[in-house]
Amino acid sequence: MTEQEADDLIVARGGDPGMLKRTVGNTSSTEDRQIDTSLSVIEVEFQAAFDMLALRQYAINQGHGFYDKPIDDGTRIALMHSELSEALEGMRHGDPPDDHIPEFTATEAELADVIIRIMDFSAHRGLRVGQAVVAKLKYNATRPRMHGGKKF
Numbered sequence: 001m002t003e004q005e006a007d008d009l010i011v012a013r014g015g016d017p018g019m020l021k022r023t024v025g026n027t028s029s030t031e032d033r034q035i036d037t038s039l040s041v042i043e044v045e046f047q048a049a050f051d052m053l054a055l056r057q058y059a060i061n062q063g064h065g066f067y068d069k070p071i072d073d074g075t076r077i078a079l080m081h082s083e084l085s086e087a088l089e090g091m092r093h094g095d096p097p098d099d100h101i102p103e104f105t106a107t108e109a110e111l112a113d114v115i116i117r118i119m120d121f122s123a124h125r126g127l128r129v130g131q132a133v134v135a136k137l138k139y140n141a142t143r144p145r146m147h148g149g150k151k152f
């Protein structure tokens with residue numbers, strides 16, 4: 001996809017492609033590639049929004065009793081897996097409207113549940129997942145086609 005095609009897609013979905021171009025920061029280099037470490041306005045806003053929503057979800061889960069008894073990290077990660085499995089099941093059944101939020105498909109709702117569980121875990125453990133998402137997006141942009149020969 002060209003940069004113009006990406007901009008057109010962003011506009012078609014109601015976004016402002018200029019937000020991706022207004023940046024703060026600079027670049028750094030590794031042995032064989034230049035990595036842009038500047039942050040666009042939208043990346044800064046994403047990180048802040050992710051952190052705020054993660055803390056909000058963590059507080060909600062505490063209030064609803066999900067932290068009354070200790071649960072190990074492996075179980076919390078397994079619950080993230082279970083939401084992915086539910087998304088797959090939704091797709092296997094024709095992706096009907098979700099039972100709780102019918103304006104969204106089962107896949108959309110279950111993928112949202114994955115992200116919500118990740119946000120909760122992130123806040124609980126003090127992880128910088130929002131920042132890691134932005135860093136991985138930047139890093140992945142520097143990788144070769146199919147990441148150097150992967151089949152899928």
